[in-house]
Amino acid sequence: MHTPLISRRTALGAAAGASALALAACGTSGPGGSGSSGGGDSATFWQLSGQPNEGIYKDSVDVFNKLDKGTIDLTFFQNDAYKQKIRTAIGAGEAPTIIYGWGGGGLRTYAEEKQVDDLTSWLEENADFKDRFIDSVWGAATVDDKIYALPIGATQPIIMFHNKTVLEKIGAKAPTTWDDLLDVIEKAHSGGVAPISLAGQSRWTSMMWLEYLLDRIGGPKVFERIAAGEKDAWLDDAVVAMGDKVKELLKVKAFADGFESMAADSNTDQALLWSDKAALMLHGGWTFGGMKASGGDFVSGGHLGYGPFPTIEGGKGELGDLVGNPCNYVSLSSAASDAEKTVAQDFFLEGMMTDDVAAAFVDSGSAPVVTGQEDALKASDDADYLQWVYQSLQDAPAFTQSWDQALQPTDAETLLVNTEQLFLGKLEPEQFAENMNSGKGA
Amino acid sequence: MTSPSARLDRGEHLDRVESGERLERAESVHSGERADADERVRDAAEPRPARGAERSSRGAPGRERLQLSHVLFALPALGFFAIFALLPLVGVLVLSFTSWNGIGAITFTGLTSWGEVLTRSTTWHGLALVVLMIMATWVLQTPLSILLGTFLAGRQRYRNVLAVLYFLPLLLSSAAIAITFKSLLDPNFGLASGLNMPFLKQNWLGDATLVWIVLLVIIAWQFIPFHTLIYQGAVRQIPQTMYEAAQIDGAGRVRQFFSITLPQLKYTLITSSTLMVVGALTYFDIIFVLTQGGPGSSTRILPLDMYLTGFRGNEMGVASALAVILVVLGLGLALGVQRLGGKDASASQTEGA
Numbered sequence: 193m194h195t196p197l198i199s200r201r202t203a204l205g206a207a208a209g210a211s212a213l214a215l216a217a218c219g220t221s222g223p224g225g226s227g228s229s230g231g232g233d234s235a236t237f238w239q240l241s242g243q244p245n246e247g248i249y250k251d252s253v254d255v256f257n258k259l260d261k262g263t264i265d266l267t268f269f270q271n272d273a274y275k276q277k278i279r280t281a282i283g284a285g286e287a288p289t290i291i292y293g294w295g296g297g298g299l300r301t302y303a304e305e306k307q308v309d310d311l312t313s314w315l316e317e318n319a320d321f322k323d324r325f326i327d328s329v330w331g332a333a334t335v336d337d338k339i340y341a342l343p344i345g346a347t348q349p350i351i352m353f354h355n356k357t358v359l360e361k362i363g364a365k366a367p368t369t370w371d372d373l374l375d376v377i378e379k380a381h382s383g384g385v386a387p388i389s390l391a392g393q394s395r396w397t398s399m400m401w402l403e404y405l406l407d408r409i410g411g412p413k414v415f416e417r418i419a420a421g422e423k424d425a426w427l428d429d430a431v432v433a434m435g436d437k438v439k440e441l442l443k444v445k446a447f448a449d450g451f452e453s454m455a456a457d458s459n460t461d462q463a464l465l466w467s468d469k470a471a472l473m474l475h476g477g478w479t480f481g482g483m484k485a486s487g488g489d490f491v492s493g494g495h496l497g498y499g500p501f502p503t504i505e506g507g508k509g510e511l512g513d514l515v516g517n518p519c520n521y522v523s524l525s526s527a528a529s530d531a532e533k534t535v536a537q538d539f540f541l542e543g544m545m546t547d548d549v550a551a552a553f554v555d556s557g558s559a560p561v562v563t564g565q566e567d568a569l570k571a572s573d574d575a576d577y578l579q580w581v582y583q584s585l586q587d588a589p590a591f592t593q594s595w596d597q598a599l600q601p602t603d604a605e606t607l608l609v610n611t612e613q614l615f616l617g618k619l620e621p622e623q624f625a626e627n628m629n630s631g632k633g634a
Numbered sequence: 635m636t637s638p639s640a641r642l643d644r645g646e647h648l649d650r651v652e653s654g655e656r657l658e659r660a661e662s663v664h665s666g667e668r669a670d671a672d673e674r675v676r677d678a679a680e681p682r683p684a685r686g687a688e689r690s691s692r693g694a695p696g697r698e699r700l701q702l703s704h705v706l707f708a709l710p711a712l713g714f715f716a717i718f719a720l721l722p723l724v725g726v727l728v729l730s731f732t733s734w735n736g737i738g739a740i741t742f743t744g745l746t747s748w749g750e751v752l753t754r755s756t757t758w759h760g761l762a763l764v765v766l767m768i769m770a771t772w773v774l775q776t777p778l779s780i781l782l783g784t785f786l787a788g789r790q791r792y793r794n795v796l797a798v799l800y801f802l803p804l805l806l807s808s809a810a811i812a813i814t815f816k817s818l819l820d821p822n823f824g825l826a827s828g829l830n831m832p833f834l835k836q837n838w839l840g841d842a843t844l845v846w847i848v849l850l851v852i853i854a855w856q857f858i859p860f861h862t863l864i865y866q867g868a869v870r871q872i873p874q875t876m877y878e879a880a881q882i883d884g885a886g887r888v889r890q891f892f893s894i895t896l897p898q899l900k901y902t903l904i905t906s907s908t909l910m911v912v913g914a915l916t917y918f919d920i921i922f923v924l925t926q927g928g929p930g931s932s933t934r935i936l937p938l939d940m941y942l943t944g945f946r947g948n949e950m951g952v953a954s955a956l957a958v959i960l961v962v963l964g965l966g967l968a969l970g971v972q973r974l975g976g977k978d979a980s981a982s983q984t985e986g987a
Contacts, residue, residue: 305735606947
C-alpha cells in the first residue's frame with residue numbers, strides 16, 4: 193500500500209537516523225554492549241552474498257567452528273545493501289565483530305573515528321601470518337602507517353575481456369592501443385554487434401574506464417595525488433584529456449545501445465559478452481567466475497579472451513599498469529568485547545585464509561592473495577587465465593586501487609554522480625574536473 | 635441502502651463518533667474521508683435509527699467532558715506516536731543543525747547544513763521533479779481511477795471478475811514490481827528479445843524523457859487499483875433514487891455521470907487526491923530500485939536525494955534538513971488538499987435525492 197500518512201515514510205527514515213543517533217551515543221560510551229554474549233564465545237561476521245565466494249566463505253567458517261575455538265556467526269548481504277548497512281551499523285554501535293570492506297578511503301574513516309582496531313602490533317606478533325600474503329595488498333589496509341585491516345579473498349584487477357568468436361567474425365584483434373580500440377568499435381558496428389558492453393547505470397562500471405584512461409594518459413601519479421587530497425589535483429590536464437577520450441568513445445557509439453539502462457547487479461553486461469552480442473567488456477576479474485558459471489561453454493570452450501587495457505599514444509601510463517581491488521579486507525570492530533575479539537583473531541589465523549580456502553579460490557577461478565600459489569594455479573582448470581592474472585600482478589609497475597574505494601565515501605559518491613553525467617554526455621570534461629575539484633555533486 | 639458495505643460503513647461511523655469530532659477530521663487523511671462523505675450521504679438520505687439511539691444513550695449530542703478513561707484509551711496510541719513519529723522527527727530536526735558522517739562524532743554546525751541544502755542545485759532540481767511527479771501522477775491516475783471505479787461499481791459478474799484482475803498489482807510489493815519491470819525493460823534481454831519485438835528495444839531507463847514515462851506508467855499501474863477501489867466504493871454509495879429521478883427527467887448515461895456521479899464523488903476525490911499527492915511526494919522504492927535517480931539526476935526526486943545524500947554520501951546533517959523540508963511539504967500539501975473541499979463540508983451532497 194502506498195497510503196502512509198505524510199510523515200510515515202519520512203518518519204521511518206527519521207527513526208533510523210534517530211535510533212542510530214541514540215545508539216551511537218551508547219556505542220561510544222562503553223564497548224561491546226551489543227553483540228552476542230554468553231553461551232560460549234562467538235563473533236559475528238557479515239559477508240557478501242553471491243557465488244562462488246559465498247560458498248567458500250561459508251565453508252571456511254564451518255571448518256573453523258568445528259575447531260572448538262569459538263563460533264563465528266556468519267550472515268550474508270547483497271553487495272550494495274551491505275555497503276550502506278555496515279556503515280549505519282557501525283555508527284549505531286551494532287557492527288559485527290569482523291567488519292568486511294575494501295580498505296582505502298572507507299577504512300580511513302573507520303580508523304579515524306576509532307571504530308576499528310589497530311592491528312599493527314598483532315601482525316608483528318604473528319609475522320608468519322602476515323608473510324603469507326602478497327606484499328601489494330597492505331597498501332590499501334594501511335592508514336597513517338598503521339595497519340587496520342587484513343586481506344581476504346582474491347585479487348581483482350580490472351581486465352579488458354573480449355569475445356574471441358566475435359572478434360574473429362568481425363575481423364578485429366584484441367586491442368592494445370587506442371587505435372586498435374577504435375578499429376574494433378568500427379568493425380563491430382559494421383558487423384552488427386555491440387562494440388563494448390557496459391552496465392552504465394551502475395556508475396562504478398563507467399568509472400573503471402576513467403581509471404584506466406587516466407592511468408594511460410597521465411600515469412599512476414595523477415590519481416595518487418588525488419587520493420592524497422592534494423590541492424587542485426583534479427584539475428590536472430590528464431583529467432580533462434581523460435574526459436575527452438570518453439567523449440570520443442561516446443561519439444563513435446562505443447558502448448552497447450541502451451547501456452545507460454543496464455545495471456551490473458543483474459549481470460546483463462556479462463551476458464552481453466558471453467552471448468556473442470558484444471566484442472569487449474572492461475570489468476573486474478571477479479566476472480570471470482560469473483561468466484564461467486553462467487556462460488555455458490563460453491569460458492571452458494576458450495571463447496573468452498583477456499588482456500590489458502590499451503595504451504594511449506603520448507600517454508605516460510604503461511601497458512602493464514593495473515587498476516582494481518588488490519583484494520577485500522576484514523577489520524576488527526573496536527566495539528566488540530575482548531572475548532569476541534579473541535574468537536575473531538583465532539579465526540583470522542586458523543580459518544579465514546588457510547591453504548584450503550586459498551585452494552577453493554583457485555578452483556573458483558580467482559587468484560587468492562596468498563603467496564606461493566604458482567603450483568596450485570598451474571594445476572587449476574583455468575590455469576592460463578589465473579597464471580596470467582597472477583603474473584600481471586607481480587609484473588605490474590603500478591596497481592591503482594579502485595577510485596570509489598580509495599576515496600573517502602562522500603567524495604566517492606560525488607565521483608560516481610559526475611562519472612554518470614560524463615558518460616551521459618551531459619558534462620564537459622572541463623566541468624567534470626572542476627566539479628570533482630570542488631566536490632560538487634549532481 | 636442495506637448493502638453489506640453500507641452496514642460496514644455504519645460500524646466505522648460508530649467508532650468515529652466515539653473518538654470525537656476532531657480526531658475524525660485528523661484521521662480522514664488516512665481513510666476516513668470517504669466514510670465521512672458517505673456518512674453525509676446517508677445522513678441526508680434516510681433517518682438514522684442507529685445513530686439516533688447512539689446519541690440518546692449518551693445524553694447530549696455535543697462535546698463530552700474529558701474523563702480519565704478517555705486518556706487511558708488514547709495513551710497507547712499516543713505513546714507509539716510519540717516514540718515512533720514525534721521523537722525521530724525531533725531527532726531529525728536536531729540533526730539538521732549538525733554535521734555528521736554517520737559514524738563519527740556529531741558536531742553542531744548551526745545553519746551550515748541548511749545553507750548547503752538551500753543553495754545546492756540538486757535540492758531545487760529534486761523539488762521541481764517532485765512537483766512534476768505530483769502533477770503528472772494526479773493527472774494520469776485520477777481520471778482513470780474514476781472511470782474504472784465507476785465501471786467496476788456495476789454489479790455484473792464480469793465486472794467483478796475484472797475487478798479482481800485489476801486489483802492484483804495492489805498485492806505486490808513495490809520492490810518486486812520494480813525488479814520485475816527492470817528485467818522486462820532490459821534493452822538486451824528484456825521483453826524485446828523475449829517477444830522478438832525489436833520496437834520494444836528502447837533505452838527505457840537510460841533516456842531522460844523515456845524514463846519518466848516508464849516511471850509514471852509503472853506507478854500508475856501499481857496505484858490506480860487502490861484509487862479505483864476507493865471510487866468503486868464511493869460510487870456504490872450514491873443513492874439509486876438520484877439516478878432514477880434523472881432518468882425520469884430524461885438524462886442519458888453520460889449526463890448522469892457528469893451531473894450525478896462526478897459531483898457525488900467530490901469528497902472521495904479529495905481523499906484520493908490527498909493520498910495521491912502525499913504519496914507522490916514520498917515515492918521512493920520503485921524509483922530507487924529502477925533508476926537509483928538516474929540517468930544522471932533525471933529522476934533524483936527529493937526523497938531519493940535525501941536518502942542518497944544521507945546513506946551514500948554520508949552527509950546526515952544535509953539529509954536531515956531535506957527530511958525536515960519533506961515533512962513540512964507533506965503536511966502543507968495534505969492540509970491544502972483538505973482545504974480545497976473542506977469549506978462547505980457541512981453542505982448536503984444529496985440535496986434533492
